[in-house]
Amino acid sequence: MNELSYKMFFKAISNKTRCAIIKLLMKRPGSVTEICQKSGFEQSRVSHNLKCLELCGFVNARYKGKNRLYSLHPEMSSILKAIDKHLVKYRRLSA
Amino acid sequence: MNELSYKMFFKAISNKTRCAIIKLLMKRPGSVTEICQKSGFEQSRVSHNLKCLELCGFVNARYKGKNRLYSLHPEMSSILKAIDKHLVKYRRLSA
DNA sequence: TTATCATATGATAAGATTATCATATATATA
């Protein structure tokens, strides 16, 4: 196991902005503009954070007209759901 | 899904010290002293970080003689392995 | 090809996280 990229992976989603983006993309793919509107975050913040998610293998992107459409990698959903299940079971924190 | 604890979960393993501790505990349970020896990290660093991992539901602990024995929660291994598989497949970063 | 909309990027100040040190608390045994 490559410890460093392991760490990168978790850094990628250990942040409010990127958590919110991932949550949105779990519903459906979206452009930067759409993500900005739905999240309320400003554009450069979203772009910077999408780049991080892309580099870490969470999402990929393709052009669709003027927009760049970002999608979650297919198995990410199931990984995130497994983690969620675990959290519900073992979490000790109220927040 | 609780976004906040989701974030906490990932913060927990997005750090070199805690990654290393988890890696050790994936092999077998261990006391603070053992983790210190194997990792080379000093004691208070290990204790502080184990506490974080405990709060976030990665590990639990029980007393065994003078020592406190830390173990990884059982399904963590399988979650971590699924993530590892994903990383190998999609990672774009060399580090 | 230029005007417009969409997205990306570099620099940086503000904020968050970390390791360390000093010390406190817990457990076991003599």
Add this chain to the structure above:
DNA sequence: TATATATATGATAATCTTATCATATGATAA
């Protein structure tokens, strides 16, 4: 109970991350 060993905790300086601003680049349509 006193001592030794093991672990936990609080404070803080150093380090790392983040959001933001200003601006650059990319894509499309007129």
